[in-house]
Amino acid sequence: MRFFSDNAAPVHPAVLAAMAEADVLDTAYDGDRWSGMLDARLSALFETEVETLWVPTGTAANCLALAALCPPHGAVLCHHDAHIQNDECGAPEFYTHGAKLLLAGGEGAKLTPETLRALLGTIRKDVHQVQPHAISITNATEYGLVYRPDEVAAIGALAAEQGLALHMDGARFANALVHAGCSPADMTWRAGVTALSMGFVKNGGMGAEALVFFKRGLVEASRYRRKRAGLLFSKGRYLAAQILALLEEDRWLANARNANEGAALIAAAAGDRLVHTVEANEVFLRVSAEEAAALRAKGFDFYDWGPGEARLVVSWNQRAEDIRPLAEAIAALG
Amino acid sequence: MRFFSDNAAPVHPAVLAAMAEADVLDTAYDGDRWSGMLDARLSALFETEVETLWVPTGTAANCLALAALCPPHGAVLCHHDAHIQNDECGAPEFYTHGAKLLLAGGEGAKLTPETLRALLGTIRKDVHQVQPHAISITNATEYGLVYRPDEVAAIGALAAEQGLALHMDGARFANALVHAGCSPADMTWRAGVTALSMGFVKNGGMGAEALVFFKRGLVEASRYRRKRAGLLFSKGRYLAAQILALLEEDRWLANARNANEGAALIAAAAGDRLVHTVEANEVFLRVSAEEAAALRAKGFDFYDWGPGEARLVVSWNQRAEDIRPLAEAIAALG
Amino acid sequence: MRFFSDNAAPVHPAVLAAMAEADVLDTAYDGDRWSGMLDARLSALFETEVETLWVPTGTAANCLALAALCPPHGAVLCHHDAHIQNDECGAPEFYTHGAKLLLAGGEGAKLTPETLRALLGTIRKDVHQVQPHAISITNATEYGLVYRPDEVAAIGALAAEQGLALHMDGARFANALVHAGCSPADMTWRAGVTALSMGFVKNGGMGAEALVFFKRGLVEASRYRRKRAGLLFSKGRYLAAQILALLEEDRWLANARNANEGAALIAAAAGDRLVHTVEANEVFLRVSAEEAAALRAKGFDFYDWGPGEARLVVSWNQRAEDIRPLAEAIAALG
Amino acid sequence: MRFFSDNAAPVHPAVLAAMAEADVLDTAYDGDRWSGMLDARLSALFETEVETLWVPTGTAANCLALAALCPPHGAVLCHHDAHIQNDECGAPEFYTHGAKLLLAGGEGAKLTPETLRALLGTIRKDVHQVQPHAISITNATEYGLVYRPDEVAAIGALAAEQGLALHMDGARFANALVHAGCSPADMTWRAGVTALSMGFVKNGGMGAEALVFFKRGLVEASRYRRKRAGLLFSKGRYLAAQILALLEEDRWLANARNANEGAALIAAAAGDRLVHTVEANEVFLRVSAEEAAALRAKGFDFYDWGPGEARLVVSWNQRAEDIRPLAEAIAALG
Incomplete structure (x- = not known):
């Protein structure tokens, strides 16, 4: 994903x-x-x-x-x-x-x-x-x-x-x-x-x-x-x-709402890892290189954003059921 | 047209x-x-x-x-x-x-x-x-x-x-x-x-x-x-x-060929009216203001191109049967 | 000069x-x-x-x-x-x-x-x-x-x-x-x-x-x-x-007047050779390559201005006595 | 000055x-x-x-x-x-x-x-x-x-x-x-x-x-x-x-040397007031608004350089005897 x-x-x-x-x-x-x-x-x-x-x-x-x-x-x-x-x-x-x-x-x-x-x-x-x-x-x-x-x-x-x-x-x-x-x-x-x-x-x-x-x-x-x-x-x-x-x-608003909600799902799982409050559809996480690798090994792709950080963006068409596994994987990092 | x-x-x-x-x-x-x-x-x-x-x-x-x-x-x-x-x-x-x-x-x-x-x-x-x-x-x-x-x-x-x-x-x-x-x-x-x-x-x-x-x-x-x-x-x-x-x-060539052939149809009808030899899909005609108006009255749209001239361009999707009425209308101008 | x-x-x-x-x-x-x-x-x-x-x-x-x-x-x-x-x-x-x-x-x-x-x-x-x-x-x-x-x-x-x-x-x-x-x-x-x-x-x-x-x-x-x-x-x-x-x-005007008068001197000598009426301090002459060479041989420098033409410009500080020899040389071309 | x-x-x-x-x-x-x-x-x-x-x-x-x-x-x-x-x-x-x-x-x-x-x-x-x-x-x-x-x-x-x-x-x-x-x-x-x-x-x-x-x-x-x-x-x-x-x-070098030496004179008088080491002909000083006003009252002009600082530049032609009064005035600020 x-x-x-x-x-x-x-x-x-x-x-x-x-x-x-x-x-x-x-x-x-x-x-x-x-x-x-x-x-x-x-x-x-x-x-x-x-x-x-x-x-x-x-x-x-x-x-x-x-x-x-x-x-x-x-x-x-x-x-x-x-x-x-x-x-x-x-x-x-x-x-x-x-x-x-x-x-x-x-x-x-x-x-x-x-x-x-x-x-x-x-x-x-x-x-x-x-x-x-x-x-x-x-x-x-x-x-x-x-x-x-x-x-x-x-x-x-x-x-x-x-x-x-x-x-x-x-x-x-x-x-x-x-x-x-x-x-x-x-x-x-x-x-x-x-x-x-x-x-x-x-x-x-x-x-x-x-x-x-x-x-x-x-x-x-x-x-x-x-x-x-x-x-x-x-x-x-x-x-x-x-x-x-x-x-x-109002498709543009529905699309944005969906993306924001997806990001909120991730944010809720990320807890202290959040670099910034999540208000829209972007999530910035503190993750070590090992943790990032672990997430990628599970099939989640995202950009590194400087050392020890990662950026994840949710798109208009990504569904909650697609995002939940990522949220769970992040939560599982501890 | x-x-x-x-x-x-x-x-x-x-x-x-x-x-x-x-x-x-x-x-x-x-x-x-x-x-x-x-x-x-x-x-x-x-x-x-x-x-x-x-x-x-x-x-x-x-x-x-x-x-x-x-x-x-x-x-x-x-x-x-x-x-x-x-x-x-x-x-x-x-x-x-x-x-x-x-x-x-x-x-x-x-x-x-x-x-x-x-x-x-x-x-x-x-x-x-x-x-x-x-x-x-x-x-x-x-x-x-x-x-x-x-x-x-x-x-x-x-x-x-x-x-x-x-x-x-x-x-x-x-x-x-x-x-x-x-x-x-x-x-x-x-x-x-x-x-x-x-x-x-x-x-x-x-x-x-x-x-x-x-x-x-x-x-x-x-x-x-x-x-x-x-x-x-x-x-x-x-x-x-x-x-x-x-x-x-080779759709691009077929499309171009069709447009060129359409222009050739018009050119053949235009005879001495041609300002330039027609080699591609554009036709430049000598037409008086009255003649141009007459063509437009028959439903043909095109640009004036300076006084006494008109430009007609044939598109990739225009068919010979669509163009023939124009050619005939031009020929009918005498 | x-x-x-x-x-x-x-x-x-x-x-x-x-x-x-x-x-x-x-x-x-x-x-x-x-x-x-x-x-x-x-x-x-x-x-x-x-x-x-x-x-x-x-x-x-x-x-x-x-x-x-x-x-x-x-x-x-x-x-x-x-x-x-x-x-x-x-x-x-x-x-x-x-x-x-x-x-x-x-x-x-x-x-x-x-x-x-x-x-x-x-x-x-x-x-x-x-x-x-x-x-x-x-x-x-x-x-x-x-x-x-x-x-x-x-x-x-x-x-x-x-x-x-x-x-x-x-x-x-x-x-x-x-x-x-x-x-x-x-x-x-x-x-x-x-x-x-x-x-x-x-x-x-x-x-x-x-x-x-x-x-x-x-x-x-x-x-x-x-x-x-x-x-x-x-x-x-x-x-x-x-x-x-x-x-x-009014030095700027005196300087310009002097330059214009110098050009007028040349113009008067040039007669039919003038390409343009001389109204300011530039003179455009019809001269053959041989004539141009002859003038240069007498110590007059100027630009060729296309084939058969020359441009001469008089400066604010050139005096009538400096210009007269040029005028005479041009007149002497016949 | x-x-x-x-x-x-x-x-x-x-x-x-x-x-x-x-x-x-x-x-x-x-x-x-x-x-x-x-x-x-x-x-x-x-x-x-x-x-x-x-x-x-x-x-x-x-x-x-x-x-x-x-x-x-x-x-x-x-x-x-x-x-x-x-x-x-x-x-x-x-x-x-x-x-x-x-x-x-x-x-x-x-x-x-x-x-x-x-x-x-x-x-x-x-x-x-x-x-x-x-x-x-x-x-x-x-x-x-x-x-x-x-x-x-x-x-x-x-x-x-x-x-x-x-x-x-x-x-x-x-x-x-x-x-x-x-x-x-x-x-x-x-x-x-x-x-x-x-x-x-x-x-x-x-x-x-x-x-x-x-x-x-x-x-x-x-x-x-x-x-x-x-x-x-x-x-x-x-x-x-x-x-x-x-x-x-080597006038350019003599001129620069003179300006640098003038700045050094000021620097020597300025002591702890210096914001930067003086290596060329510019001196940056810590001076309060009152101190700056006092210097200006004595006839020395210079730019304020942000709050509490001033910039003084020595020119190629300023002589030591012209600069010494400034140096003394700065030293006198205490």
Whole structure:
């Protein structure tokens, strides 16, 4: 059983079905009827008028967002464990034409107003330093923690005070939402979020994410940037259809709930071994090399995460009965 | 009946079937078994060891190729009607970090050694001008003409003489190939081509193209560029599967042949109205505004292409019986 | 006697004297008293509040201007003989992060509303093409012609109508001004110019040009871009002092007048040999290879400018008595 | 008396004299006889064949070096207090087209093989992370410490082992050299340095630094990058003349020695107040706000450097008799 990541799981059957339905001739790029529905569908979901773009990957969503929020000579503040810093091969620098990521700390990859203020305090207001233009947070974080709406709002307030935009990398937005039990609106624009990378690939999609702008005027240039980056599919309807299928019947939330519950099962068995509280679908465990080997010998695959630690991620489609043996094996380590 | 472009047609059933087959858990990114087969499959096809990358769009393929062949301070020589110049929103400049496209002429968007030599003659060998590093040709061209292998080879010889790389934008490579009746090898590396954007989207694919390097050592940095551009799908198997499905049973060639034959049907009816010889699946017609309106009134859709001209493109899935009414309508214009 | 270019001439004695005067400790970068005077001095000259930056080279001035006026996904319209297109090694693309230069024609490197409209007519208003954001004209042009204020204004009106900014490459602005006999204001902002690269290096300076913004709000980001490009001298006072010294007592105009008059001397002798009307300090002559050799044999140096043509440029410090022998030698060619 | 920085001091008389001597017509750009002497002069100094470029600023030298050593998708390892990270407004990202600076620690802004290894240990060898291509060290460091040749060599050995280039930001190279008492060769290429930003501006120059390549093949593309960045002065002879004048009679070393000795005077008076050992011409002091105010009241100017600390820099032209009053004032603080 594989717990490497939720990013390679199969696709939800409804997604495949929707793609098959979209397999008819329609206008190219985003001129088709599926793409045409996205803005309205997501505006309804977020209870406000949003402007959206489909893109194929989370890195593309993040970086188009950052390019919309920060000029080449500016800086984005993020956590030193952020995906945009460590796992995108410099894509933010590519898309922003060289803006800098300035790094702050915080438990479990969570920024706080305090760590952000400390970082802001190190930036002189002169032309010799890049000036901050945006903050980027990941929800759920790279360590599986969830910013609650009030925590986002505290960072949103700081951003507003400092004249900064606020981006949320929501590769696991659904997982954060079902944990927090709040509305998409409360988690985002009501808390000051300017742009959201809304992830679907880790949630039953094949290759489609939604970039959601809560502030008007940002989407226009982003359309050019999307084309310019080679991201404008001529058959865009197959991307829009994926997103619409997952939103339908709240499948995206059901998928996230299932993954979170699977992780909770493991967490309950892991007890003191947990490196971080498990709030979404990722579990970080303290395990010795021998223990890791023992788990692998039983058929469980996962990544080592530094010495003495391991990361396990539960996917949207893994069932409780598949996960229980792993939970038992972890419990049996003692 | 729509003849706007071949880029929005439905997907070949075998492609959808292959994607459904790939709908199982496998290693992320390009670590899966489908992605793992691409190099060997394409090496066999091209009768030489090639290194390949799947990418989702033709623009991505073209621009990763150009970035591999030309430094930021260099230039790529191409036709002034080239897709990379006119239809990619500056993507070549984005990916190459600002290299210049220097433009040459030639009938029907075809470069010749002569037009290239004339352009090269205008470039002083000093640091005040960007120096040429690559030539890019499109086959079939933007006006539906086909470079024969010997024509490619003549440009390849010039490139070699001048120390330039040669890129082929093969968004309609299959259409060119079936027209020329030659092998993929004869059309590319044997004629001096360094890198090929091998198109599948216009040929029955959904969102997958192959970037093929005929020269070793270029793919490595391209892997980083692909990731850095947000093009590295975590579920890459769905892209590789599309390409493999179209190669299987030579579907890509059958699809191209069908589209070319459809265009030939129209061409035969068009006679003197043809702006360019029809060699692939695109037809450029002289039609007055009234004539264009008359055709549209009969249910045929297509783009105007400047005053008094129209472009019609036949897709892989359009059948002769669907096209004949158009041909007759054109013939009836007199 | 050298007539290669006006860009390598010695420095005006008043410039050297001013630099020696500035050779005292003062605040670094542009915090010194010389730099602090520039805005007021140039605002007085231009009869309006301008915001200015010193930079060391004309390429730097041009490209900081273009970066202020055009986003990476946009285009700048310019003449196909423009310095920014042919002689800056892609610096515009570097500074704008890959914006495209789209090229129009016109006699003697002069754009006209007509040639610009023809170019604009080729640009579709969709995301597949870079959209125009600015026009750049060179005054005096690369072929020594001068846009009169009404000609600039005609282009300025077109720019305003189309929502485009207008940049003037004024490497030889002084030469244009003394030919036109108009005020700096009439030649620039009153005619719709947004930003001016105001050249001093070809006019008796050592290494300092002024970038002049006629529209507020553009200078701020440009300060960061200037630093980011490594152009912010810590001893900026030596640059500001050069500009101030040339403005003092209208030395810049006297220098330009002298150079223009020298060119007129040559032009008068050249008669039918002139390729372009001589309006500034550049002369383009029809001369056979033998004639060119004959002139060189008499000690006159200049560039060949394509087959059968030569370019001669008169510098600020060349005296009539130095130029007369050249004029006579040209006249003697018959 | 100003101790803000050594970057705004007046220019050495010999430099001004040399610039006046260069005030004759010569070939443009770097075709003149002064520019033509640089390679040979610096090759003699470094006891090996070097390839060099003059540039106007230290930021330009650093960033052209980094662009020569690291691709856009790569990383440069440097200290978190490095000038390239904190004081160049993202110029390294601009010149390298978005390469990342990855940060390591070390006392007094000095990297060590250990801190570098620790940083290298965090970089996975996969396409999701930028891979290291170069190390950059500053000598003397931003905190006035000096890497001895054996310390540079230890880092050079690590660089060689890991296949990385080694860049030295030598804005205060002369100060480091006179402290270490070694040859330029021992401090650079014999210790594994690939490229050196050799500073003259802080050492009596006006606006000229030397970029020195110890490895062949790097200077060629750098020539294009220099032009493309607007750094190629048409009257380059005035830059080359500055460098040559400071090298003559070892003025650069005398100037550095004088500045270092001035700093030593202050250091001797400062005793326990020193934050860092004083090895070059910078002094970092612990002073309360009141103490700082007291010093300023006596006419001494300097920067605060975080709470409770101050930075004082001695310039090439400050004499012992000018500095002694400051030393006494510091001693008098008790």
